[in-house]
Amino acid sequence: MRALTEIDKINIDRQKMENIIQNNKNAIHYCVLYEFLQKKPIGQSYKTFCNTVGKGVVDFKDFKNLFDRFARGKFAIVGQTHAPEIEIQGSGSVRSLPTLPEEILVKIVEKSGLKERLTLRKVSRCFRSIVDESKLICEKIDIRFTDLSTEICIESLPMINYQQKNGGCVIDFGGNRMIMNGERHIECALRDLNTILKNPKFELRVLKTTFLLGIPFLFNGYIPTEWTPIYRFMELEDFFQRFKRRLHVKSFDIQFEIHWNDDTEPILSILPYLKPGILEKIRIKMDVDFSDQMKEVVKLEQWKQAIELDMRKTHFELSLENLTHFKRFSVFIPKITEEQVISIKETLFKSTNFESCTLNYYEDELDLDYIQSKVGPHIEDNNTGALLFKDQETKTVFEIQLGDESIDIVRKC
Structure with missing residues (x-):
């Protein structure tokens, strides 16, 4: 008689587990619950269940009844108020299904969405502990x-x-x-x-x-x-x-x-x-x-x-230095000055982190012609009216769009 291989041992253990499940209504209950949590169509879930546990163990009508119960938020075994710990005899020891084996239950939780996890917390103390730590x-x-x-x-x-x-x-x-x-x-x-x-x-x-x-x-x-x-x-x-x-x-x-x-x-x-x-x-x-x-x-x-701040409709009245570390920001500055715009332009152009910003303010608060004359060498885009700047060392191109109620500064490339 040849010695059993590892594959033989795995198949024997699997058959034993199938027999245990087939003869334990509580175990069947949890197997169906697992299929329910996978969010697959009921027909597909039933097929997977039969291939795993065995054909004929649960007919489709009973399988559907359990599915419907779970969909209504009723997870306890029929006739019981709370879902019990399931005891299974095997290898001379008694263990509960929610801890046999734990890695399987962890995988069930990990593959479940938030709604399903909140549901699983009600199933047993073991599931609750796993959900709260996963x-x-x-x-x-x-x-x-x-x-x-x-x-x-x-x-x-x-x-x-x-x-x-x-x-x-x-x-x-x-x-x-x-x-x-x-x-x-x-x-x-x-x-x-x-x-x-x-x-x-x-x-x-x-x-x-x-x-x-x-x-x-x-x-x-x-x-x-x-x-x-x-x-x-x-x-x-x-x-x-x-x-x-x-x-x-x-x-x-x-x-x-x-x-x-x-x-x-x-x-x-x-x-x-x-x-x-x-x-x-x-x-x-x-x-x-x-x-x-x-x-x-x-x-x-x-x-x-x-890295990003959105205060486009909220007054920001502190120093603009508190903004220059952001990659992207949009703020409303009620008392903005031309000097502030010129200063922040110089700071942002030197930043390797900056991508874009919008400075919002009250209409006609700024002298845009004055700003344009002080921001340094640039060319004007004939189509958009934007001011284009190119750093001669880094070759980085910046765009400034001056508007009656806002100024947009963008790193182009």
Whole structure:
């Protein structure tokens, strides 16, 4: 009798595993769940299941019924409230399916999108642990704060709305409603957001935050501290501080509209807790004067290491030297001078990093003829009216377009 080869041993082990699965309804449940998470057509999923587990183990009707249950968010085994740990006998030991083998479960999680991972967290404690520790790349999180509500949009998932009503918070997600008595909407929203952000391997492309805050409501003739905007930003800062690490975010977008006179610092409640060097783009849109806050913002490493800035509709009243490290930037300068334009042109032309910028200002704020006479030797493009400059040493060509409300400077080649 010939000795068993490694291939023979693998085939025998595979047959044993197939037999175990075929005779264990819980194991079958998880195999079908795995196929569901692959997002393939049900016919294709059923074919893969039969080729892997065995033909005739589950007929198509039962397979479809499980698919339909999963689509409705019901993941527990029929007749049970929660998905159990599945015990399988093998090689004289007892192990649970979610840990047999763990590398397979890790691959399931890694191939699953955000929605599927949030679903898998509900399946078992083992899956929850794997999901919370696996690398996750998310395209966008959009958070909108108002006086009486918070809204969170994560990628293409349905919006989650947290509404303050009748002394509690009403949470609405994809038509499902939950009431949290005695809780505030921002508390509930940040608690749910923590489920994703606490993952140490979480990476986010875009974090967008919008604040639309009015005058806080009076309760029995006074305004509770927890309803003022400044308290809101203190809560946010405390939330981001809790992670004990800076978040991996590539683009940060903040829009701010407030009708309440207090020392709010919306940017400083979030920006310092994003990872410098990873953060590439900053977009700020404000309808209030926040010059004092910006004096602190420009000192941050997050600002100094970013490569793109969009403040085209927001006043920037600090020294333009705080902008010249960006590759691309667009700002609104309400008190711009001809000397500033000439000076920044000289600085940007010497930069090896600079690509383009737009300086926006009030109409007819500048004497464009004066600027044109002082910017140095150039030729004028007959078609566009742009001024073209060529560095004789580097042969680099720059273009300046002078306009009534903006000046564009671009490195051409």
